[in-house]
Amino acid sequence: MREWHNEPASDLQKKKILSLMSLYPQYKLIVNLDVLKKGQAHSLIGLLLEKNLSFLLEKRILEKEPSEREREPLKEKQIYRISEGEDLAAYSVFRNKVKGKLLQYELHGSDIVFQIIEVLGEIPADVLNATDLKVEKL
Incomplete structure (x- = not known):
């Protein structure tokens, strides 16, 4: 059987x-x-x-x-200095777009001289080209 x-x-x-x-x-x-x-x-x-x-x-x-x-390689933290913005909104919009963390800033009166932000990975070229801010990798 x-x-x-x-x-x-x-x-x-x-x-x-x-x-x-x-x-x-x-x-x-x-x-x-x-x-x-x-x-x-x-x-x-x-x-x-x-x-x-x-x-x-x-x-x-x-x-x-x-x-x-887990499949993506871990992105290293990158530090950028942002300057030459017209107003606070320009800095905030850019920082939010790149998911940046504000580390430091300097004011001259009520104007922003620069911001130092931390970002995971490199900021893509198309995002850098789309902003009027001066962005320098530190």
């Missing part, structure tokens, strides 16, 4: 596994679906339905995909 759980996984089981895996885009299936037996596929479907991902990770059936942030 043949035991069903030792037979190759059915196409329907494979489709169900792939469908369930689409619910977890941050995870990747390590096992090859073509070598799964019906019993293994049945268990895998049950574990995915129960969201028992930690068990599947532990048993090396799944692995966690690195996030976009």
